[in-house]
Amino acid sequence: MPRVSLPKKNTDTDMTPFVDIGFLILSFFIMATKFKTPEPVPITTPNSVNADKLPDDNAVLISIDKDNKVYFSVIPKSDATKADAVANDVSTVRELNLDDKDKQNFRNSPMVGMPFNKLKGFLAVSPDKQKDIVQDGIPVLDSATNELVYWIGAAQRVFAGEKLVVMIKGDNDSHYPTFKAVIDALKRNEIFKYNLVTMPEEAPGTSEIAVYRREIEKLQGKK
Amino acid sequence: MASLDSGDGGGHKKGPGVKKAKKHNTRVDMTPMVDLAFLLITFFIFTASMNTPTTLDLNMPKDTDNKDQKTKTKESGSLTVLLGKGDQVYYYEGQLDQETASEKFKQTTHKGIRDVIIKKKREVEANYVQDVECEQKKAADNKPIADCRQKDFFVIIKPNDEASYKNVVDILDEMTINRVERYALVKIADTENEMVKVTEAANGIK
Numbered sequence: 001m002p003r004v005s006l007p008k009k010n011t012d013t014d015m016t017p018f019v020d021i022g023f024l025i026l027s028f029f030i031m032a033t034k035f036k037t038p039e040p041v042p043i044t045t046p047n048s049v050n051a052d053k054l055p056d057d058n059a060v061l062i063s064i065d066k067d068n069k070v071y072f073s074v075i076p077k078s079d080a081t082k083a084d085a086v087a088n089d090v091s092t093v094r095e096l097n098l099d100d101k102d103k104q105n106f107r108n109s110p111m112v113g114m115p116f117n118k119l120k121g122f123l124a125v126s127p128d129k130q131k132d133i134v135q136d137g138i139p140v141l142d143s144a145t146n147e148l149v150y151w152i153g154a155a156q157r158v159f160a161g162e163k164l165v166v167m168i169k170g171d172n173d174s175h176y177p178t179f180k181a182v183i184d185a186l187k188r189n190e191i192f193k194y195n196l197v198t199m200p201e202e203a204p205g206t207s208e209i210a211v212y213r214r215e216i217e218k219l220q221g222k223k
Numbered sequence: 224m225a226s227l228d229s230g231d232g233g234g235h236k237k238g239p240g241v242k243k244a245k246k247h248n249t250r251v252d253m254t255p256m257v258d259l260a261f262l263l264i265t266f267f268i269f270t271a272s273m274n275t276p277t278t279l280d281l282n283m284p285k286d287t288d289n290k291d292q293k294t295k296t297k298e299s300g301s302l303t304v305l306l307g308k309g310d311q312v313y314y315y316e317g318q319l320d321q322e323t324a325s326e327k328f329k330q331t332t333h334k335g336i337r338d339v340i341i342k343k344k345r346e347v348e349a350n351y352v353q354d355v356e357c358e359q360k361k362a363a364d365n366k367p368i369a370d371c372r373q374k375d376f377f378v379i380i381k382p383n384d385e386a387s388y389k390n391v392v393d394i395l396d397e398m399t400i401n402r403v404e405r406y407a408l409v410k411i412a413d414t415e416n417e418m419v420k421v422t423e424a425a426n427g428i429k
């Protein structure tokens with residue numbers, strides 16, 4: 001019996017375009033990814049419709065975690081030794097006797113949230129091991145022992161003559177009194193302008209700000 | 224499957240002097256490479272943090288006892304928003320006094336407060352008496368003159384000790400959303416806090 005010979009089809013698909021696109025996407029993601037900086041304490045910030053980018057030069061970051069603990073960090077973009085200077089200033093003002101190694105550890109540690117009496121012990125630990133230590137938070141709630149005042153004062157003296165940005169990064173679940181205490185500490189140092197760190201959110205389409213932004217866009221488009 | 228064809232296997236003329244080269248298979252199996260590429264893609268997709276944080280600017284006034292430097296508000300144009308626990312929002316218009324307190328003092332949520340703000344803003348704008356000075360200033364600053372209509376509108380935000388930070392940021396954001404030009408974060412008065420507590424107890428909010 002004669003066999004029905006099926007025409008032999010080549011099942012070998014050309015995958016080249018597919019692979020091309022694959023690598024294109026891969027390179028895009030590699031370039032676009034900005035790795036999250038490791039945070040010793042996770043903080044989920046609230047959302048806001050503001051679209052202004054966060055300034056990250058010459059800034060002090062005051063973080064409030066979900067347990068209402070306050071942390072302080074210095075973010076000097078251009079001159080990393082500024083952080084050492086802040087530690088140095090705090091050390092002299094509060095007579096903490098921090099040595100050079102402690103100050104260097106302060107520069108490299110992502111967040112410091114210890115009361116002054118425990119600060120030296122904390123900074124003696126190397127920065128990569130600091131994250132294993134549960135910090136107590138900087139005492140702020142009692143205005144008489146508000147230690148944040150000294151930290152901010154130190155930063156102000158170090159960044160004197162330059163623009164200093166104050167960022168406040170609070171957790172969704174932190175309570176208002178802590179935030180208020182932080183504001184009070186800043187006010188006592190004559191700082192009245194703050195940047196609250198938030199995540200972007202779309203403004204409702206019918207809201208006034210959305211209408212206003214569209215108008216602005218139209219005006220700029222005409223020019 | 225995925226493979227690279229280097230174009231061997233055709234076109235060579237065989238002549239008497241041409242030695243037949245040994246045919247190598249030049250096809251490279253690309254499957255492992257593609258596998259790895261897609262693995263990397265998925266990795267980067269998951270770790271990518273596309274959202275860069277934004278900033279909400281907050282300006283606080285300097286504490287002063289000098290009466291002249293204090294911000295004055297018209298009673299008719301003021302709206303006080305109180306923040307309590309459990310994401311609850313309370314508000315009243317104008318001033319709160321003993322007799323009318325229970326009538327004026329109202330409760331809403333973070334969703335509902337937007338309509339309250341818009342309504343009050345419309346009301347203030349409707350009562351606008353032309354202010355030439357303000358309009359000239361706006362024109363000089365290249366800002367919409369229409370913003371002068373809300374110059375008497377003032378929102379006072381008073382979070383109590385049980386309000387969360389998110390509530391405060393949400394309400395500040397609401398000011399941006401509704402383009403409220405004048406607002407302030409103020410310490411809550413004891414009587415107001417008391418009223419919030421009473422309402423919370425009545426509504427069973429924990």
